[in-house]
Amino acid sequence: MLAYAQAVPELPEVESVRRSLVPHLVGRTITGVDIRRRDIVSVVASDGKVTPLPARNSARMLMVRTRINALERRGKQIAVIASMDDPILIVHLGMTGQFFCLPPGGHLPEAVHVHLVWRLDSGARLIFRDPRRFGGVWSLANHAALEARWAELGPDALTIDARTLATRLARAKRPIKSALLDQAILAGVGNIYADESLFLARIAPQTIAATIPGPKITKLAASIRAVLVKAIAAGGSSLPDGMYIDADRRPGAYQLAHSVYGRSGKTCPVCQTPLQSTLISNRTTVWCPSCQGTV
DNA sequence: CTGGTCTCCTGATCGC
DNA sequence: TGCGATCAGGAGACCA
Numbered sequence: 001m002l003a004y005a006q007a008v009p010e011l012p013e014v015e016s017v018r019r020s021l022v023p024h025l026v027g028r029t030i031t032g033v034d035i036r037r038r039d040i041v042s043v044v045a046s047d048g049k050v051t052p053l054p055a056r057n058s059a060r061m062l063m064v065r066t067r068i069n070a071l072e073r074r075g076k077q078i079a080v081i082a083s084m085d086d087p088i089l090i091v092h093l094g095m096t097g098q099f100f101c102l103p104p105g106g107h108l109p110e111a112v113h114v115h116l117v118w119r120l121d122s123g124a125r126l127i128f129r130d131p132r133r134f135g136g137v138w139s140l141a142n143h144a145a146l147e148a149r150w151a152e153l154g155p156d157a158l159t160i161d162a163r164t165l166a167t168r169l170a171r172a173k174r175p176i177k178s179a180l181l182d183q184a185i186l187a188g189v190g191n192i193y194a195d196e197s198l199f200l201a202r203i204a205p206q207t208i209a210a211t212i213p214g215p216k217i218t219k220l221a222a223s224i225r226a227v228l229v230k231a232i233a234a235g236g237s238s239l240p241d242g243m244y245i246d247a248d249r250r251p252g253a254y255q256l257a258h259s260v261y262g263r264s265g266k267t268c269p270v271c272q273t274p275l276q277s278t279l280i281s282n283r284t285t286v287w288c289p290s291c292q293g294t295v
Numbered sequence: 296c297t298g299g300t301c302t303c304c305t306g307a308t309c310g311c
Numbered sequence: 312t313g314c315g316a317t318c319a320g321g322a323g324a325c326c327a
Contacts, residue, residue, distance in 0.1 A: 008320065095320055132304045134321055174298060191320065283320070
């Protein structure tokens with residue numbers, strides 16, 4: 001069994017990337033872009049329809065000659081914003097995506113799988129690199145298009161409250177683990193933090209979401225927030241492969257605090273019972289059969 | 296509408 | 312040492 005698979009950017013990793021990018025990007029003007037893999041970029045029309053990046057005249061769609069004013073995050077997505085009316089970019093890191101800055105004159109350490117390189121007026125470069133290409137970049141025409149796109153996502157997991165979570169799970173007749181991974185229900189939780197949150201809330205991952213009693217949902221919402229806040233404070237989770245890095249190419253440390261994720265067969269940190277694993281929604285799921293019940 | 300399954304992709308690891 | 316098989320997973324496509 002693999003001790004760890006690899007870093008998976010979820011909300012804490014994406015938020016760490018966003019925060020570390022702010023000092024490099026906000027106030028800077030993009031002067032050019034080098035498109036090395038055109039098919040990593042998609043264009044979202046005002047009606048939501050997604051098309052490939054056109055072969056010509058796509059610099060503006062990639063924000064060339066705009067001044068970056070803000071970096072926002074919803075769930076696992078980062079938006080690079082110039083104004084209400086200029087094009088906006090959404091960046092998904094997928095499984096192995098990296099979004100980072102190289103200082104002026106800086107050397108690109110791993111040139112393979114670098115798909116996009118933006119040049120900034122500071123002389124720095126902004127890199128999107130993604131070996132597995134589950135991530136990508138989406139260009140939207142303006143801020144209204146971003147709002148429409150993000151309206152399809154559930155509320156952000158970092159600030160999820162009990163009442164909202166209960167409402168969104170009330171009709172979910174599937175395992176809670178599966179529901180938590182659904183970005184339309186709750187945005188930002190992936191495989192690592194779903195397992196960690198369910199462990200903290202002492203809920204078995206197979207439990208049908210709609211059957212979880214109110215007080216348990218309240219505990220779950222608090223657990224999700226607590227796990228995410230702690231993970232952000234640790235700079236996210238970086239597993240030994242070192243895939244996940246922030247804008248300054250620094251890894252996180254939260255992997256050291258994982259209670260269940262990646263620990264199948266090892267003992268529960270609370271009760272020492274061997275942790276079990278199973279597949280839910282085709283995702284490896286690890287839980288403590290004692291702390292979280294057998295079903 | 297809901298929810299389950301498949302697929303995309305590369306790199307690490309394992310068994311022979 | 313080399314090489315093929317296996318596995319990991321976010322999210323969209325597809326289907327019942």
